Amino acid sequence: MSMGSGELMVLLILFFLLLGVIGVIVVVITKVLQWSNNRSGVTKPTVEIDRELHAELTRIAARDGVTVHRMVGDLLHEYITTRR
Structure with missing residues (x-):
């Protein structure tokens, strides 16, 4: 068929x-x-940063043994805490 x-x-x-x-x-x-x-x-959130800044953040995070995500989160937390 x-x-x-x-x-x-x-x-x-x-x-x-x-x-x-x-x-x-x-x-x-x-x-x-x-x-x-x-x-x-x-x-x-999505944050737009230039390539040079991202490369420097990545280098510093690797040197300090943390992730970029953790480092930026800690910096934002510190920034907000000191300005409340």
């Missing part, structure tokens, strides 16, 4: 619908996981 072009088209449409549903499920799961991670009271 061979399928006609109409039947193949229906199967193709159903296949793309299935892929779409899978994509939506993945997006929903990703958003739920991000939401649950953000409930810990920590936010993840």
Whole structure:
């Protein structure tokens, strides 16, 4: 039994619908996981810095044995604490 072009088209449409549903499920799961991670009271802002500053921060952090994330977080905490 061979399928006609109409039947193949229906199967193709159903296949793309299935892929779409899978994509939506993945997006929903990703958003739920991000939401649950953000409930810990920590936010993840994006800060734009120039390449030279980033390279220097990375060098200093490596020298001090900490991550750039930790170093910047500590500096921001200190800055806010001294200005309250």
